[in-house]
Amino acid sequence: EAGVTQFPSHSVIEKGQTVTLRCDPISGHDNLYWYRRVMGKEIKFLLHFVKESKQDESGMPNNRFLAERTGGTYSTLKVQPAELEDSGVYFCASSRTGGTAPLHFGNGTRLTVT
């Protein structure tokens, strides 16, 4: 099966600009997650979708971040306006239903805000 794909792989933007990250999960995976690692920190949970519904967005840092999953397929994560501290690697993951269903991660989007 095709893995989780993320686009773009790298993005360099200036502070105040907008960036939209895209994630295509594995086909058939209802669960989609966004995680991120900012400089010097651990990988942190951002939010979780089941199909098109947000189940948990407790990890979203602030209202400059907006995630969507229209139609329950691919997801986008928009940062508007971007700040310097948003720089890091944003990972998307998907899984089947079940608390122990393994997470399948994409290769991430490296975001650099200058």
Next chain:
Amino acid sequence: GESVGLHLPTLSVQEGDNSIINCAYSNSASDYFIWYKQESGKGPQFIIDIRSNMDKRQGQRVTVLLNKTVKHLSLQIAATQPGDSAVYFCAENFAGGYQKVTFGTGTKLQVIP
């Protein structure tokens, strides 16, 4: 690489030797634990998991040990190979929930040929 700015503990192991990577987890209520491997430029990849009702689980060349008393996990890799060079993360979660996983800081494994 992706780990720039993140000072990871590093374990250097001779090819063919066994590796042991240790991890302390934080939440005594966690009942499901996972080890991930992350190679440069890639996302974390599932290696092996263990539930809290077990203290040992074996996979292919890997073994995970769980000590709930001291909240400690270890990953043992037998006959370490150059392809095992990566950053290894332990993670904790609740088996009855969804995958809102808490990751550790990671350990970089360097295999010396």
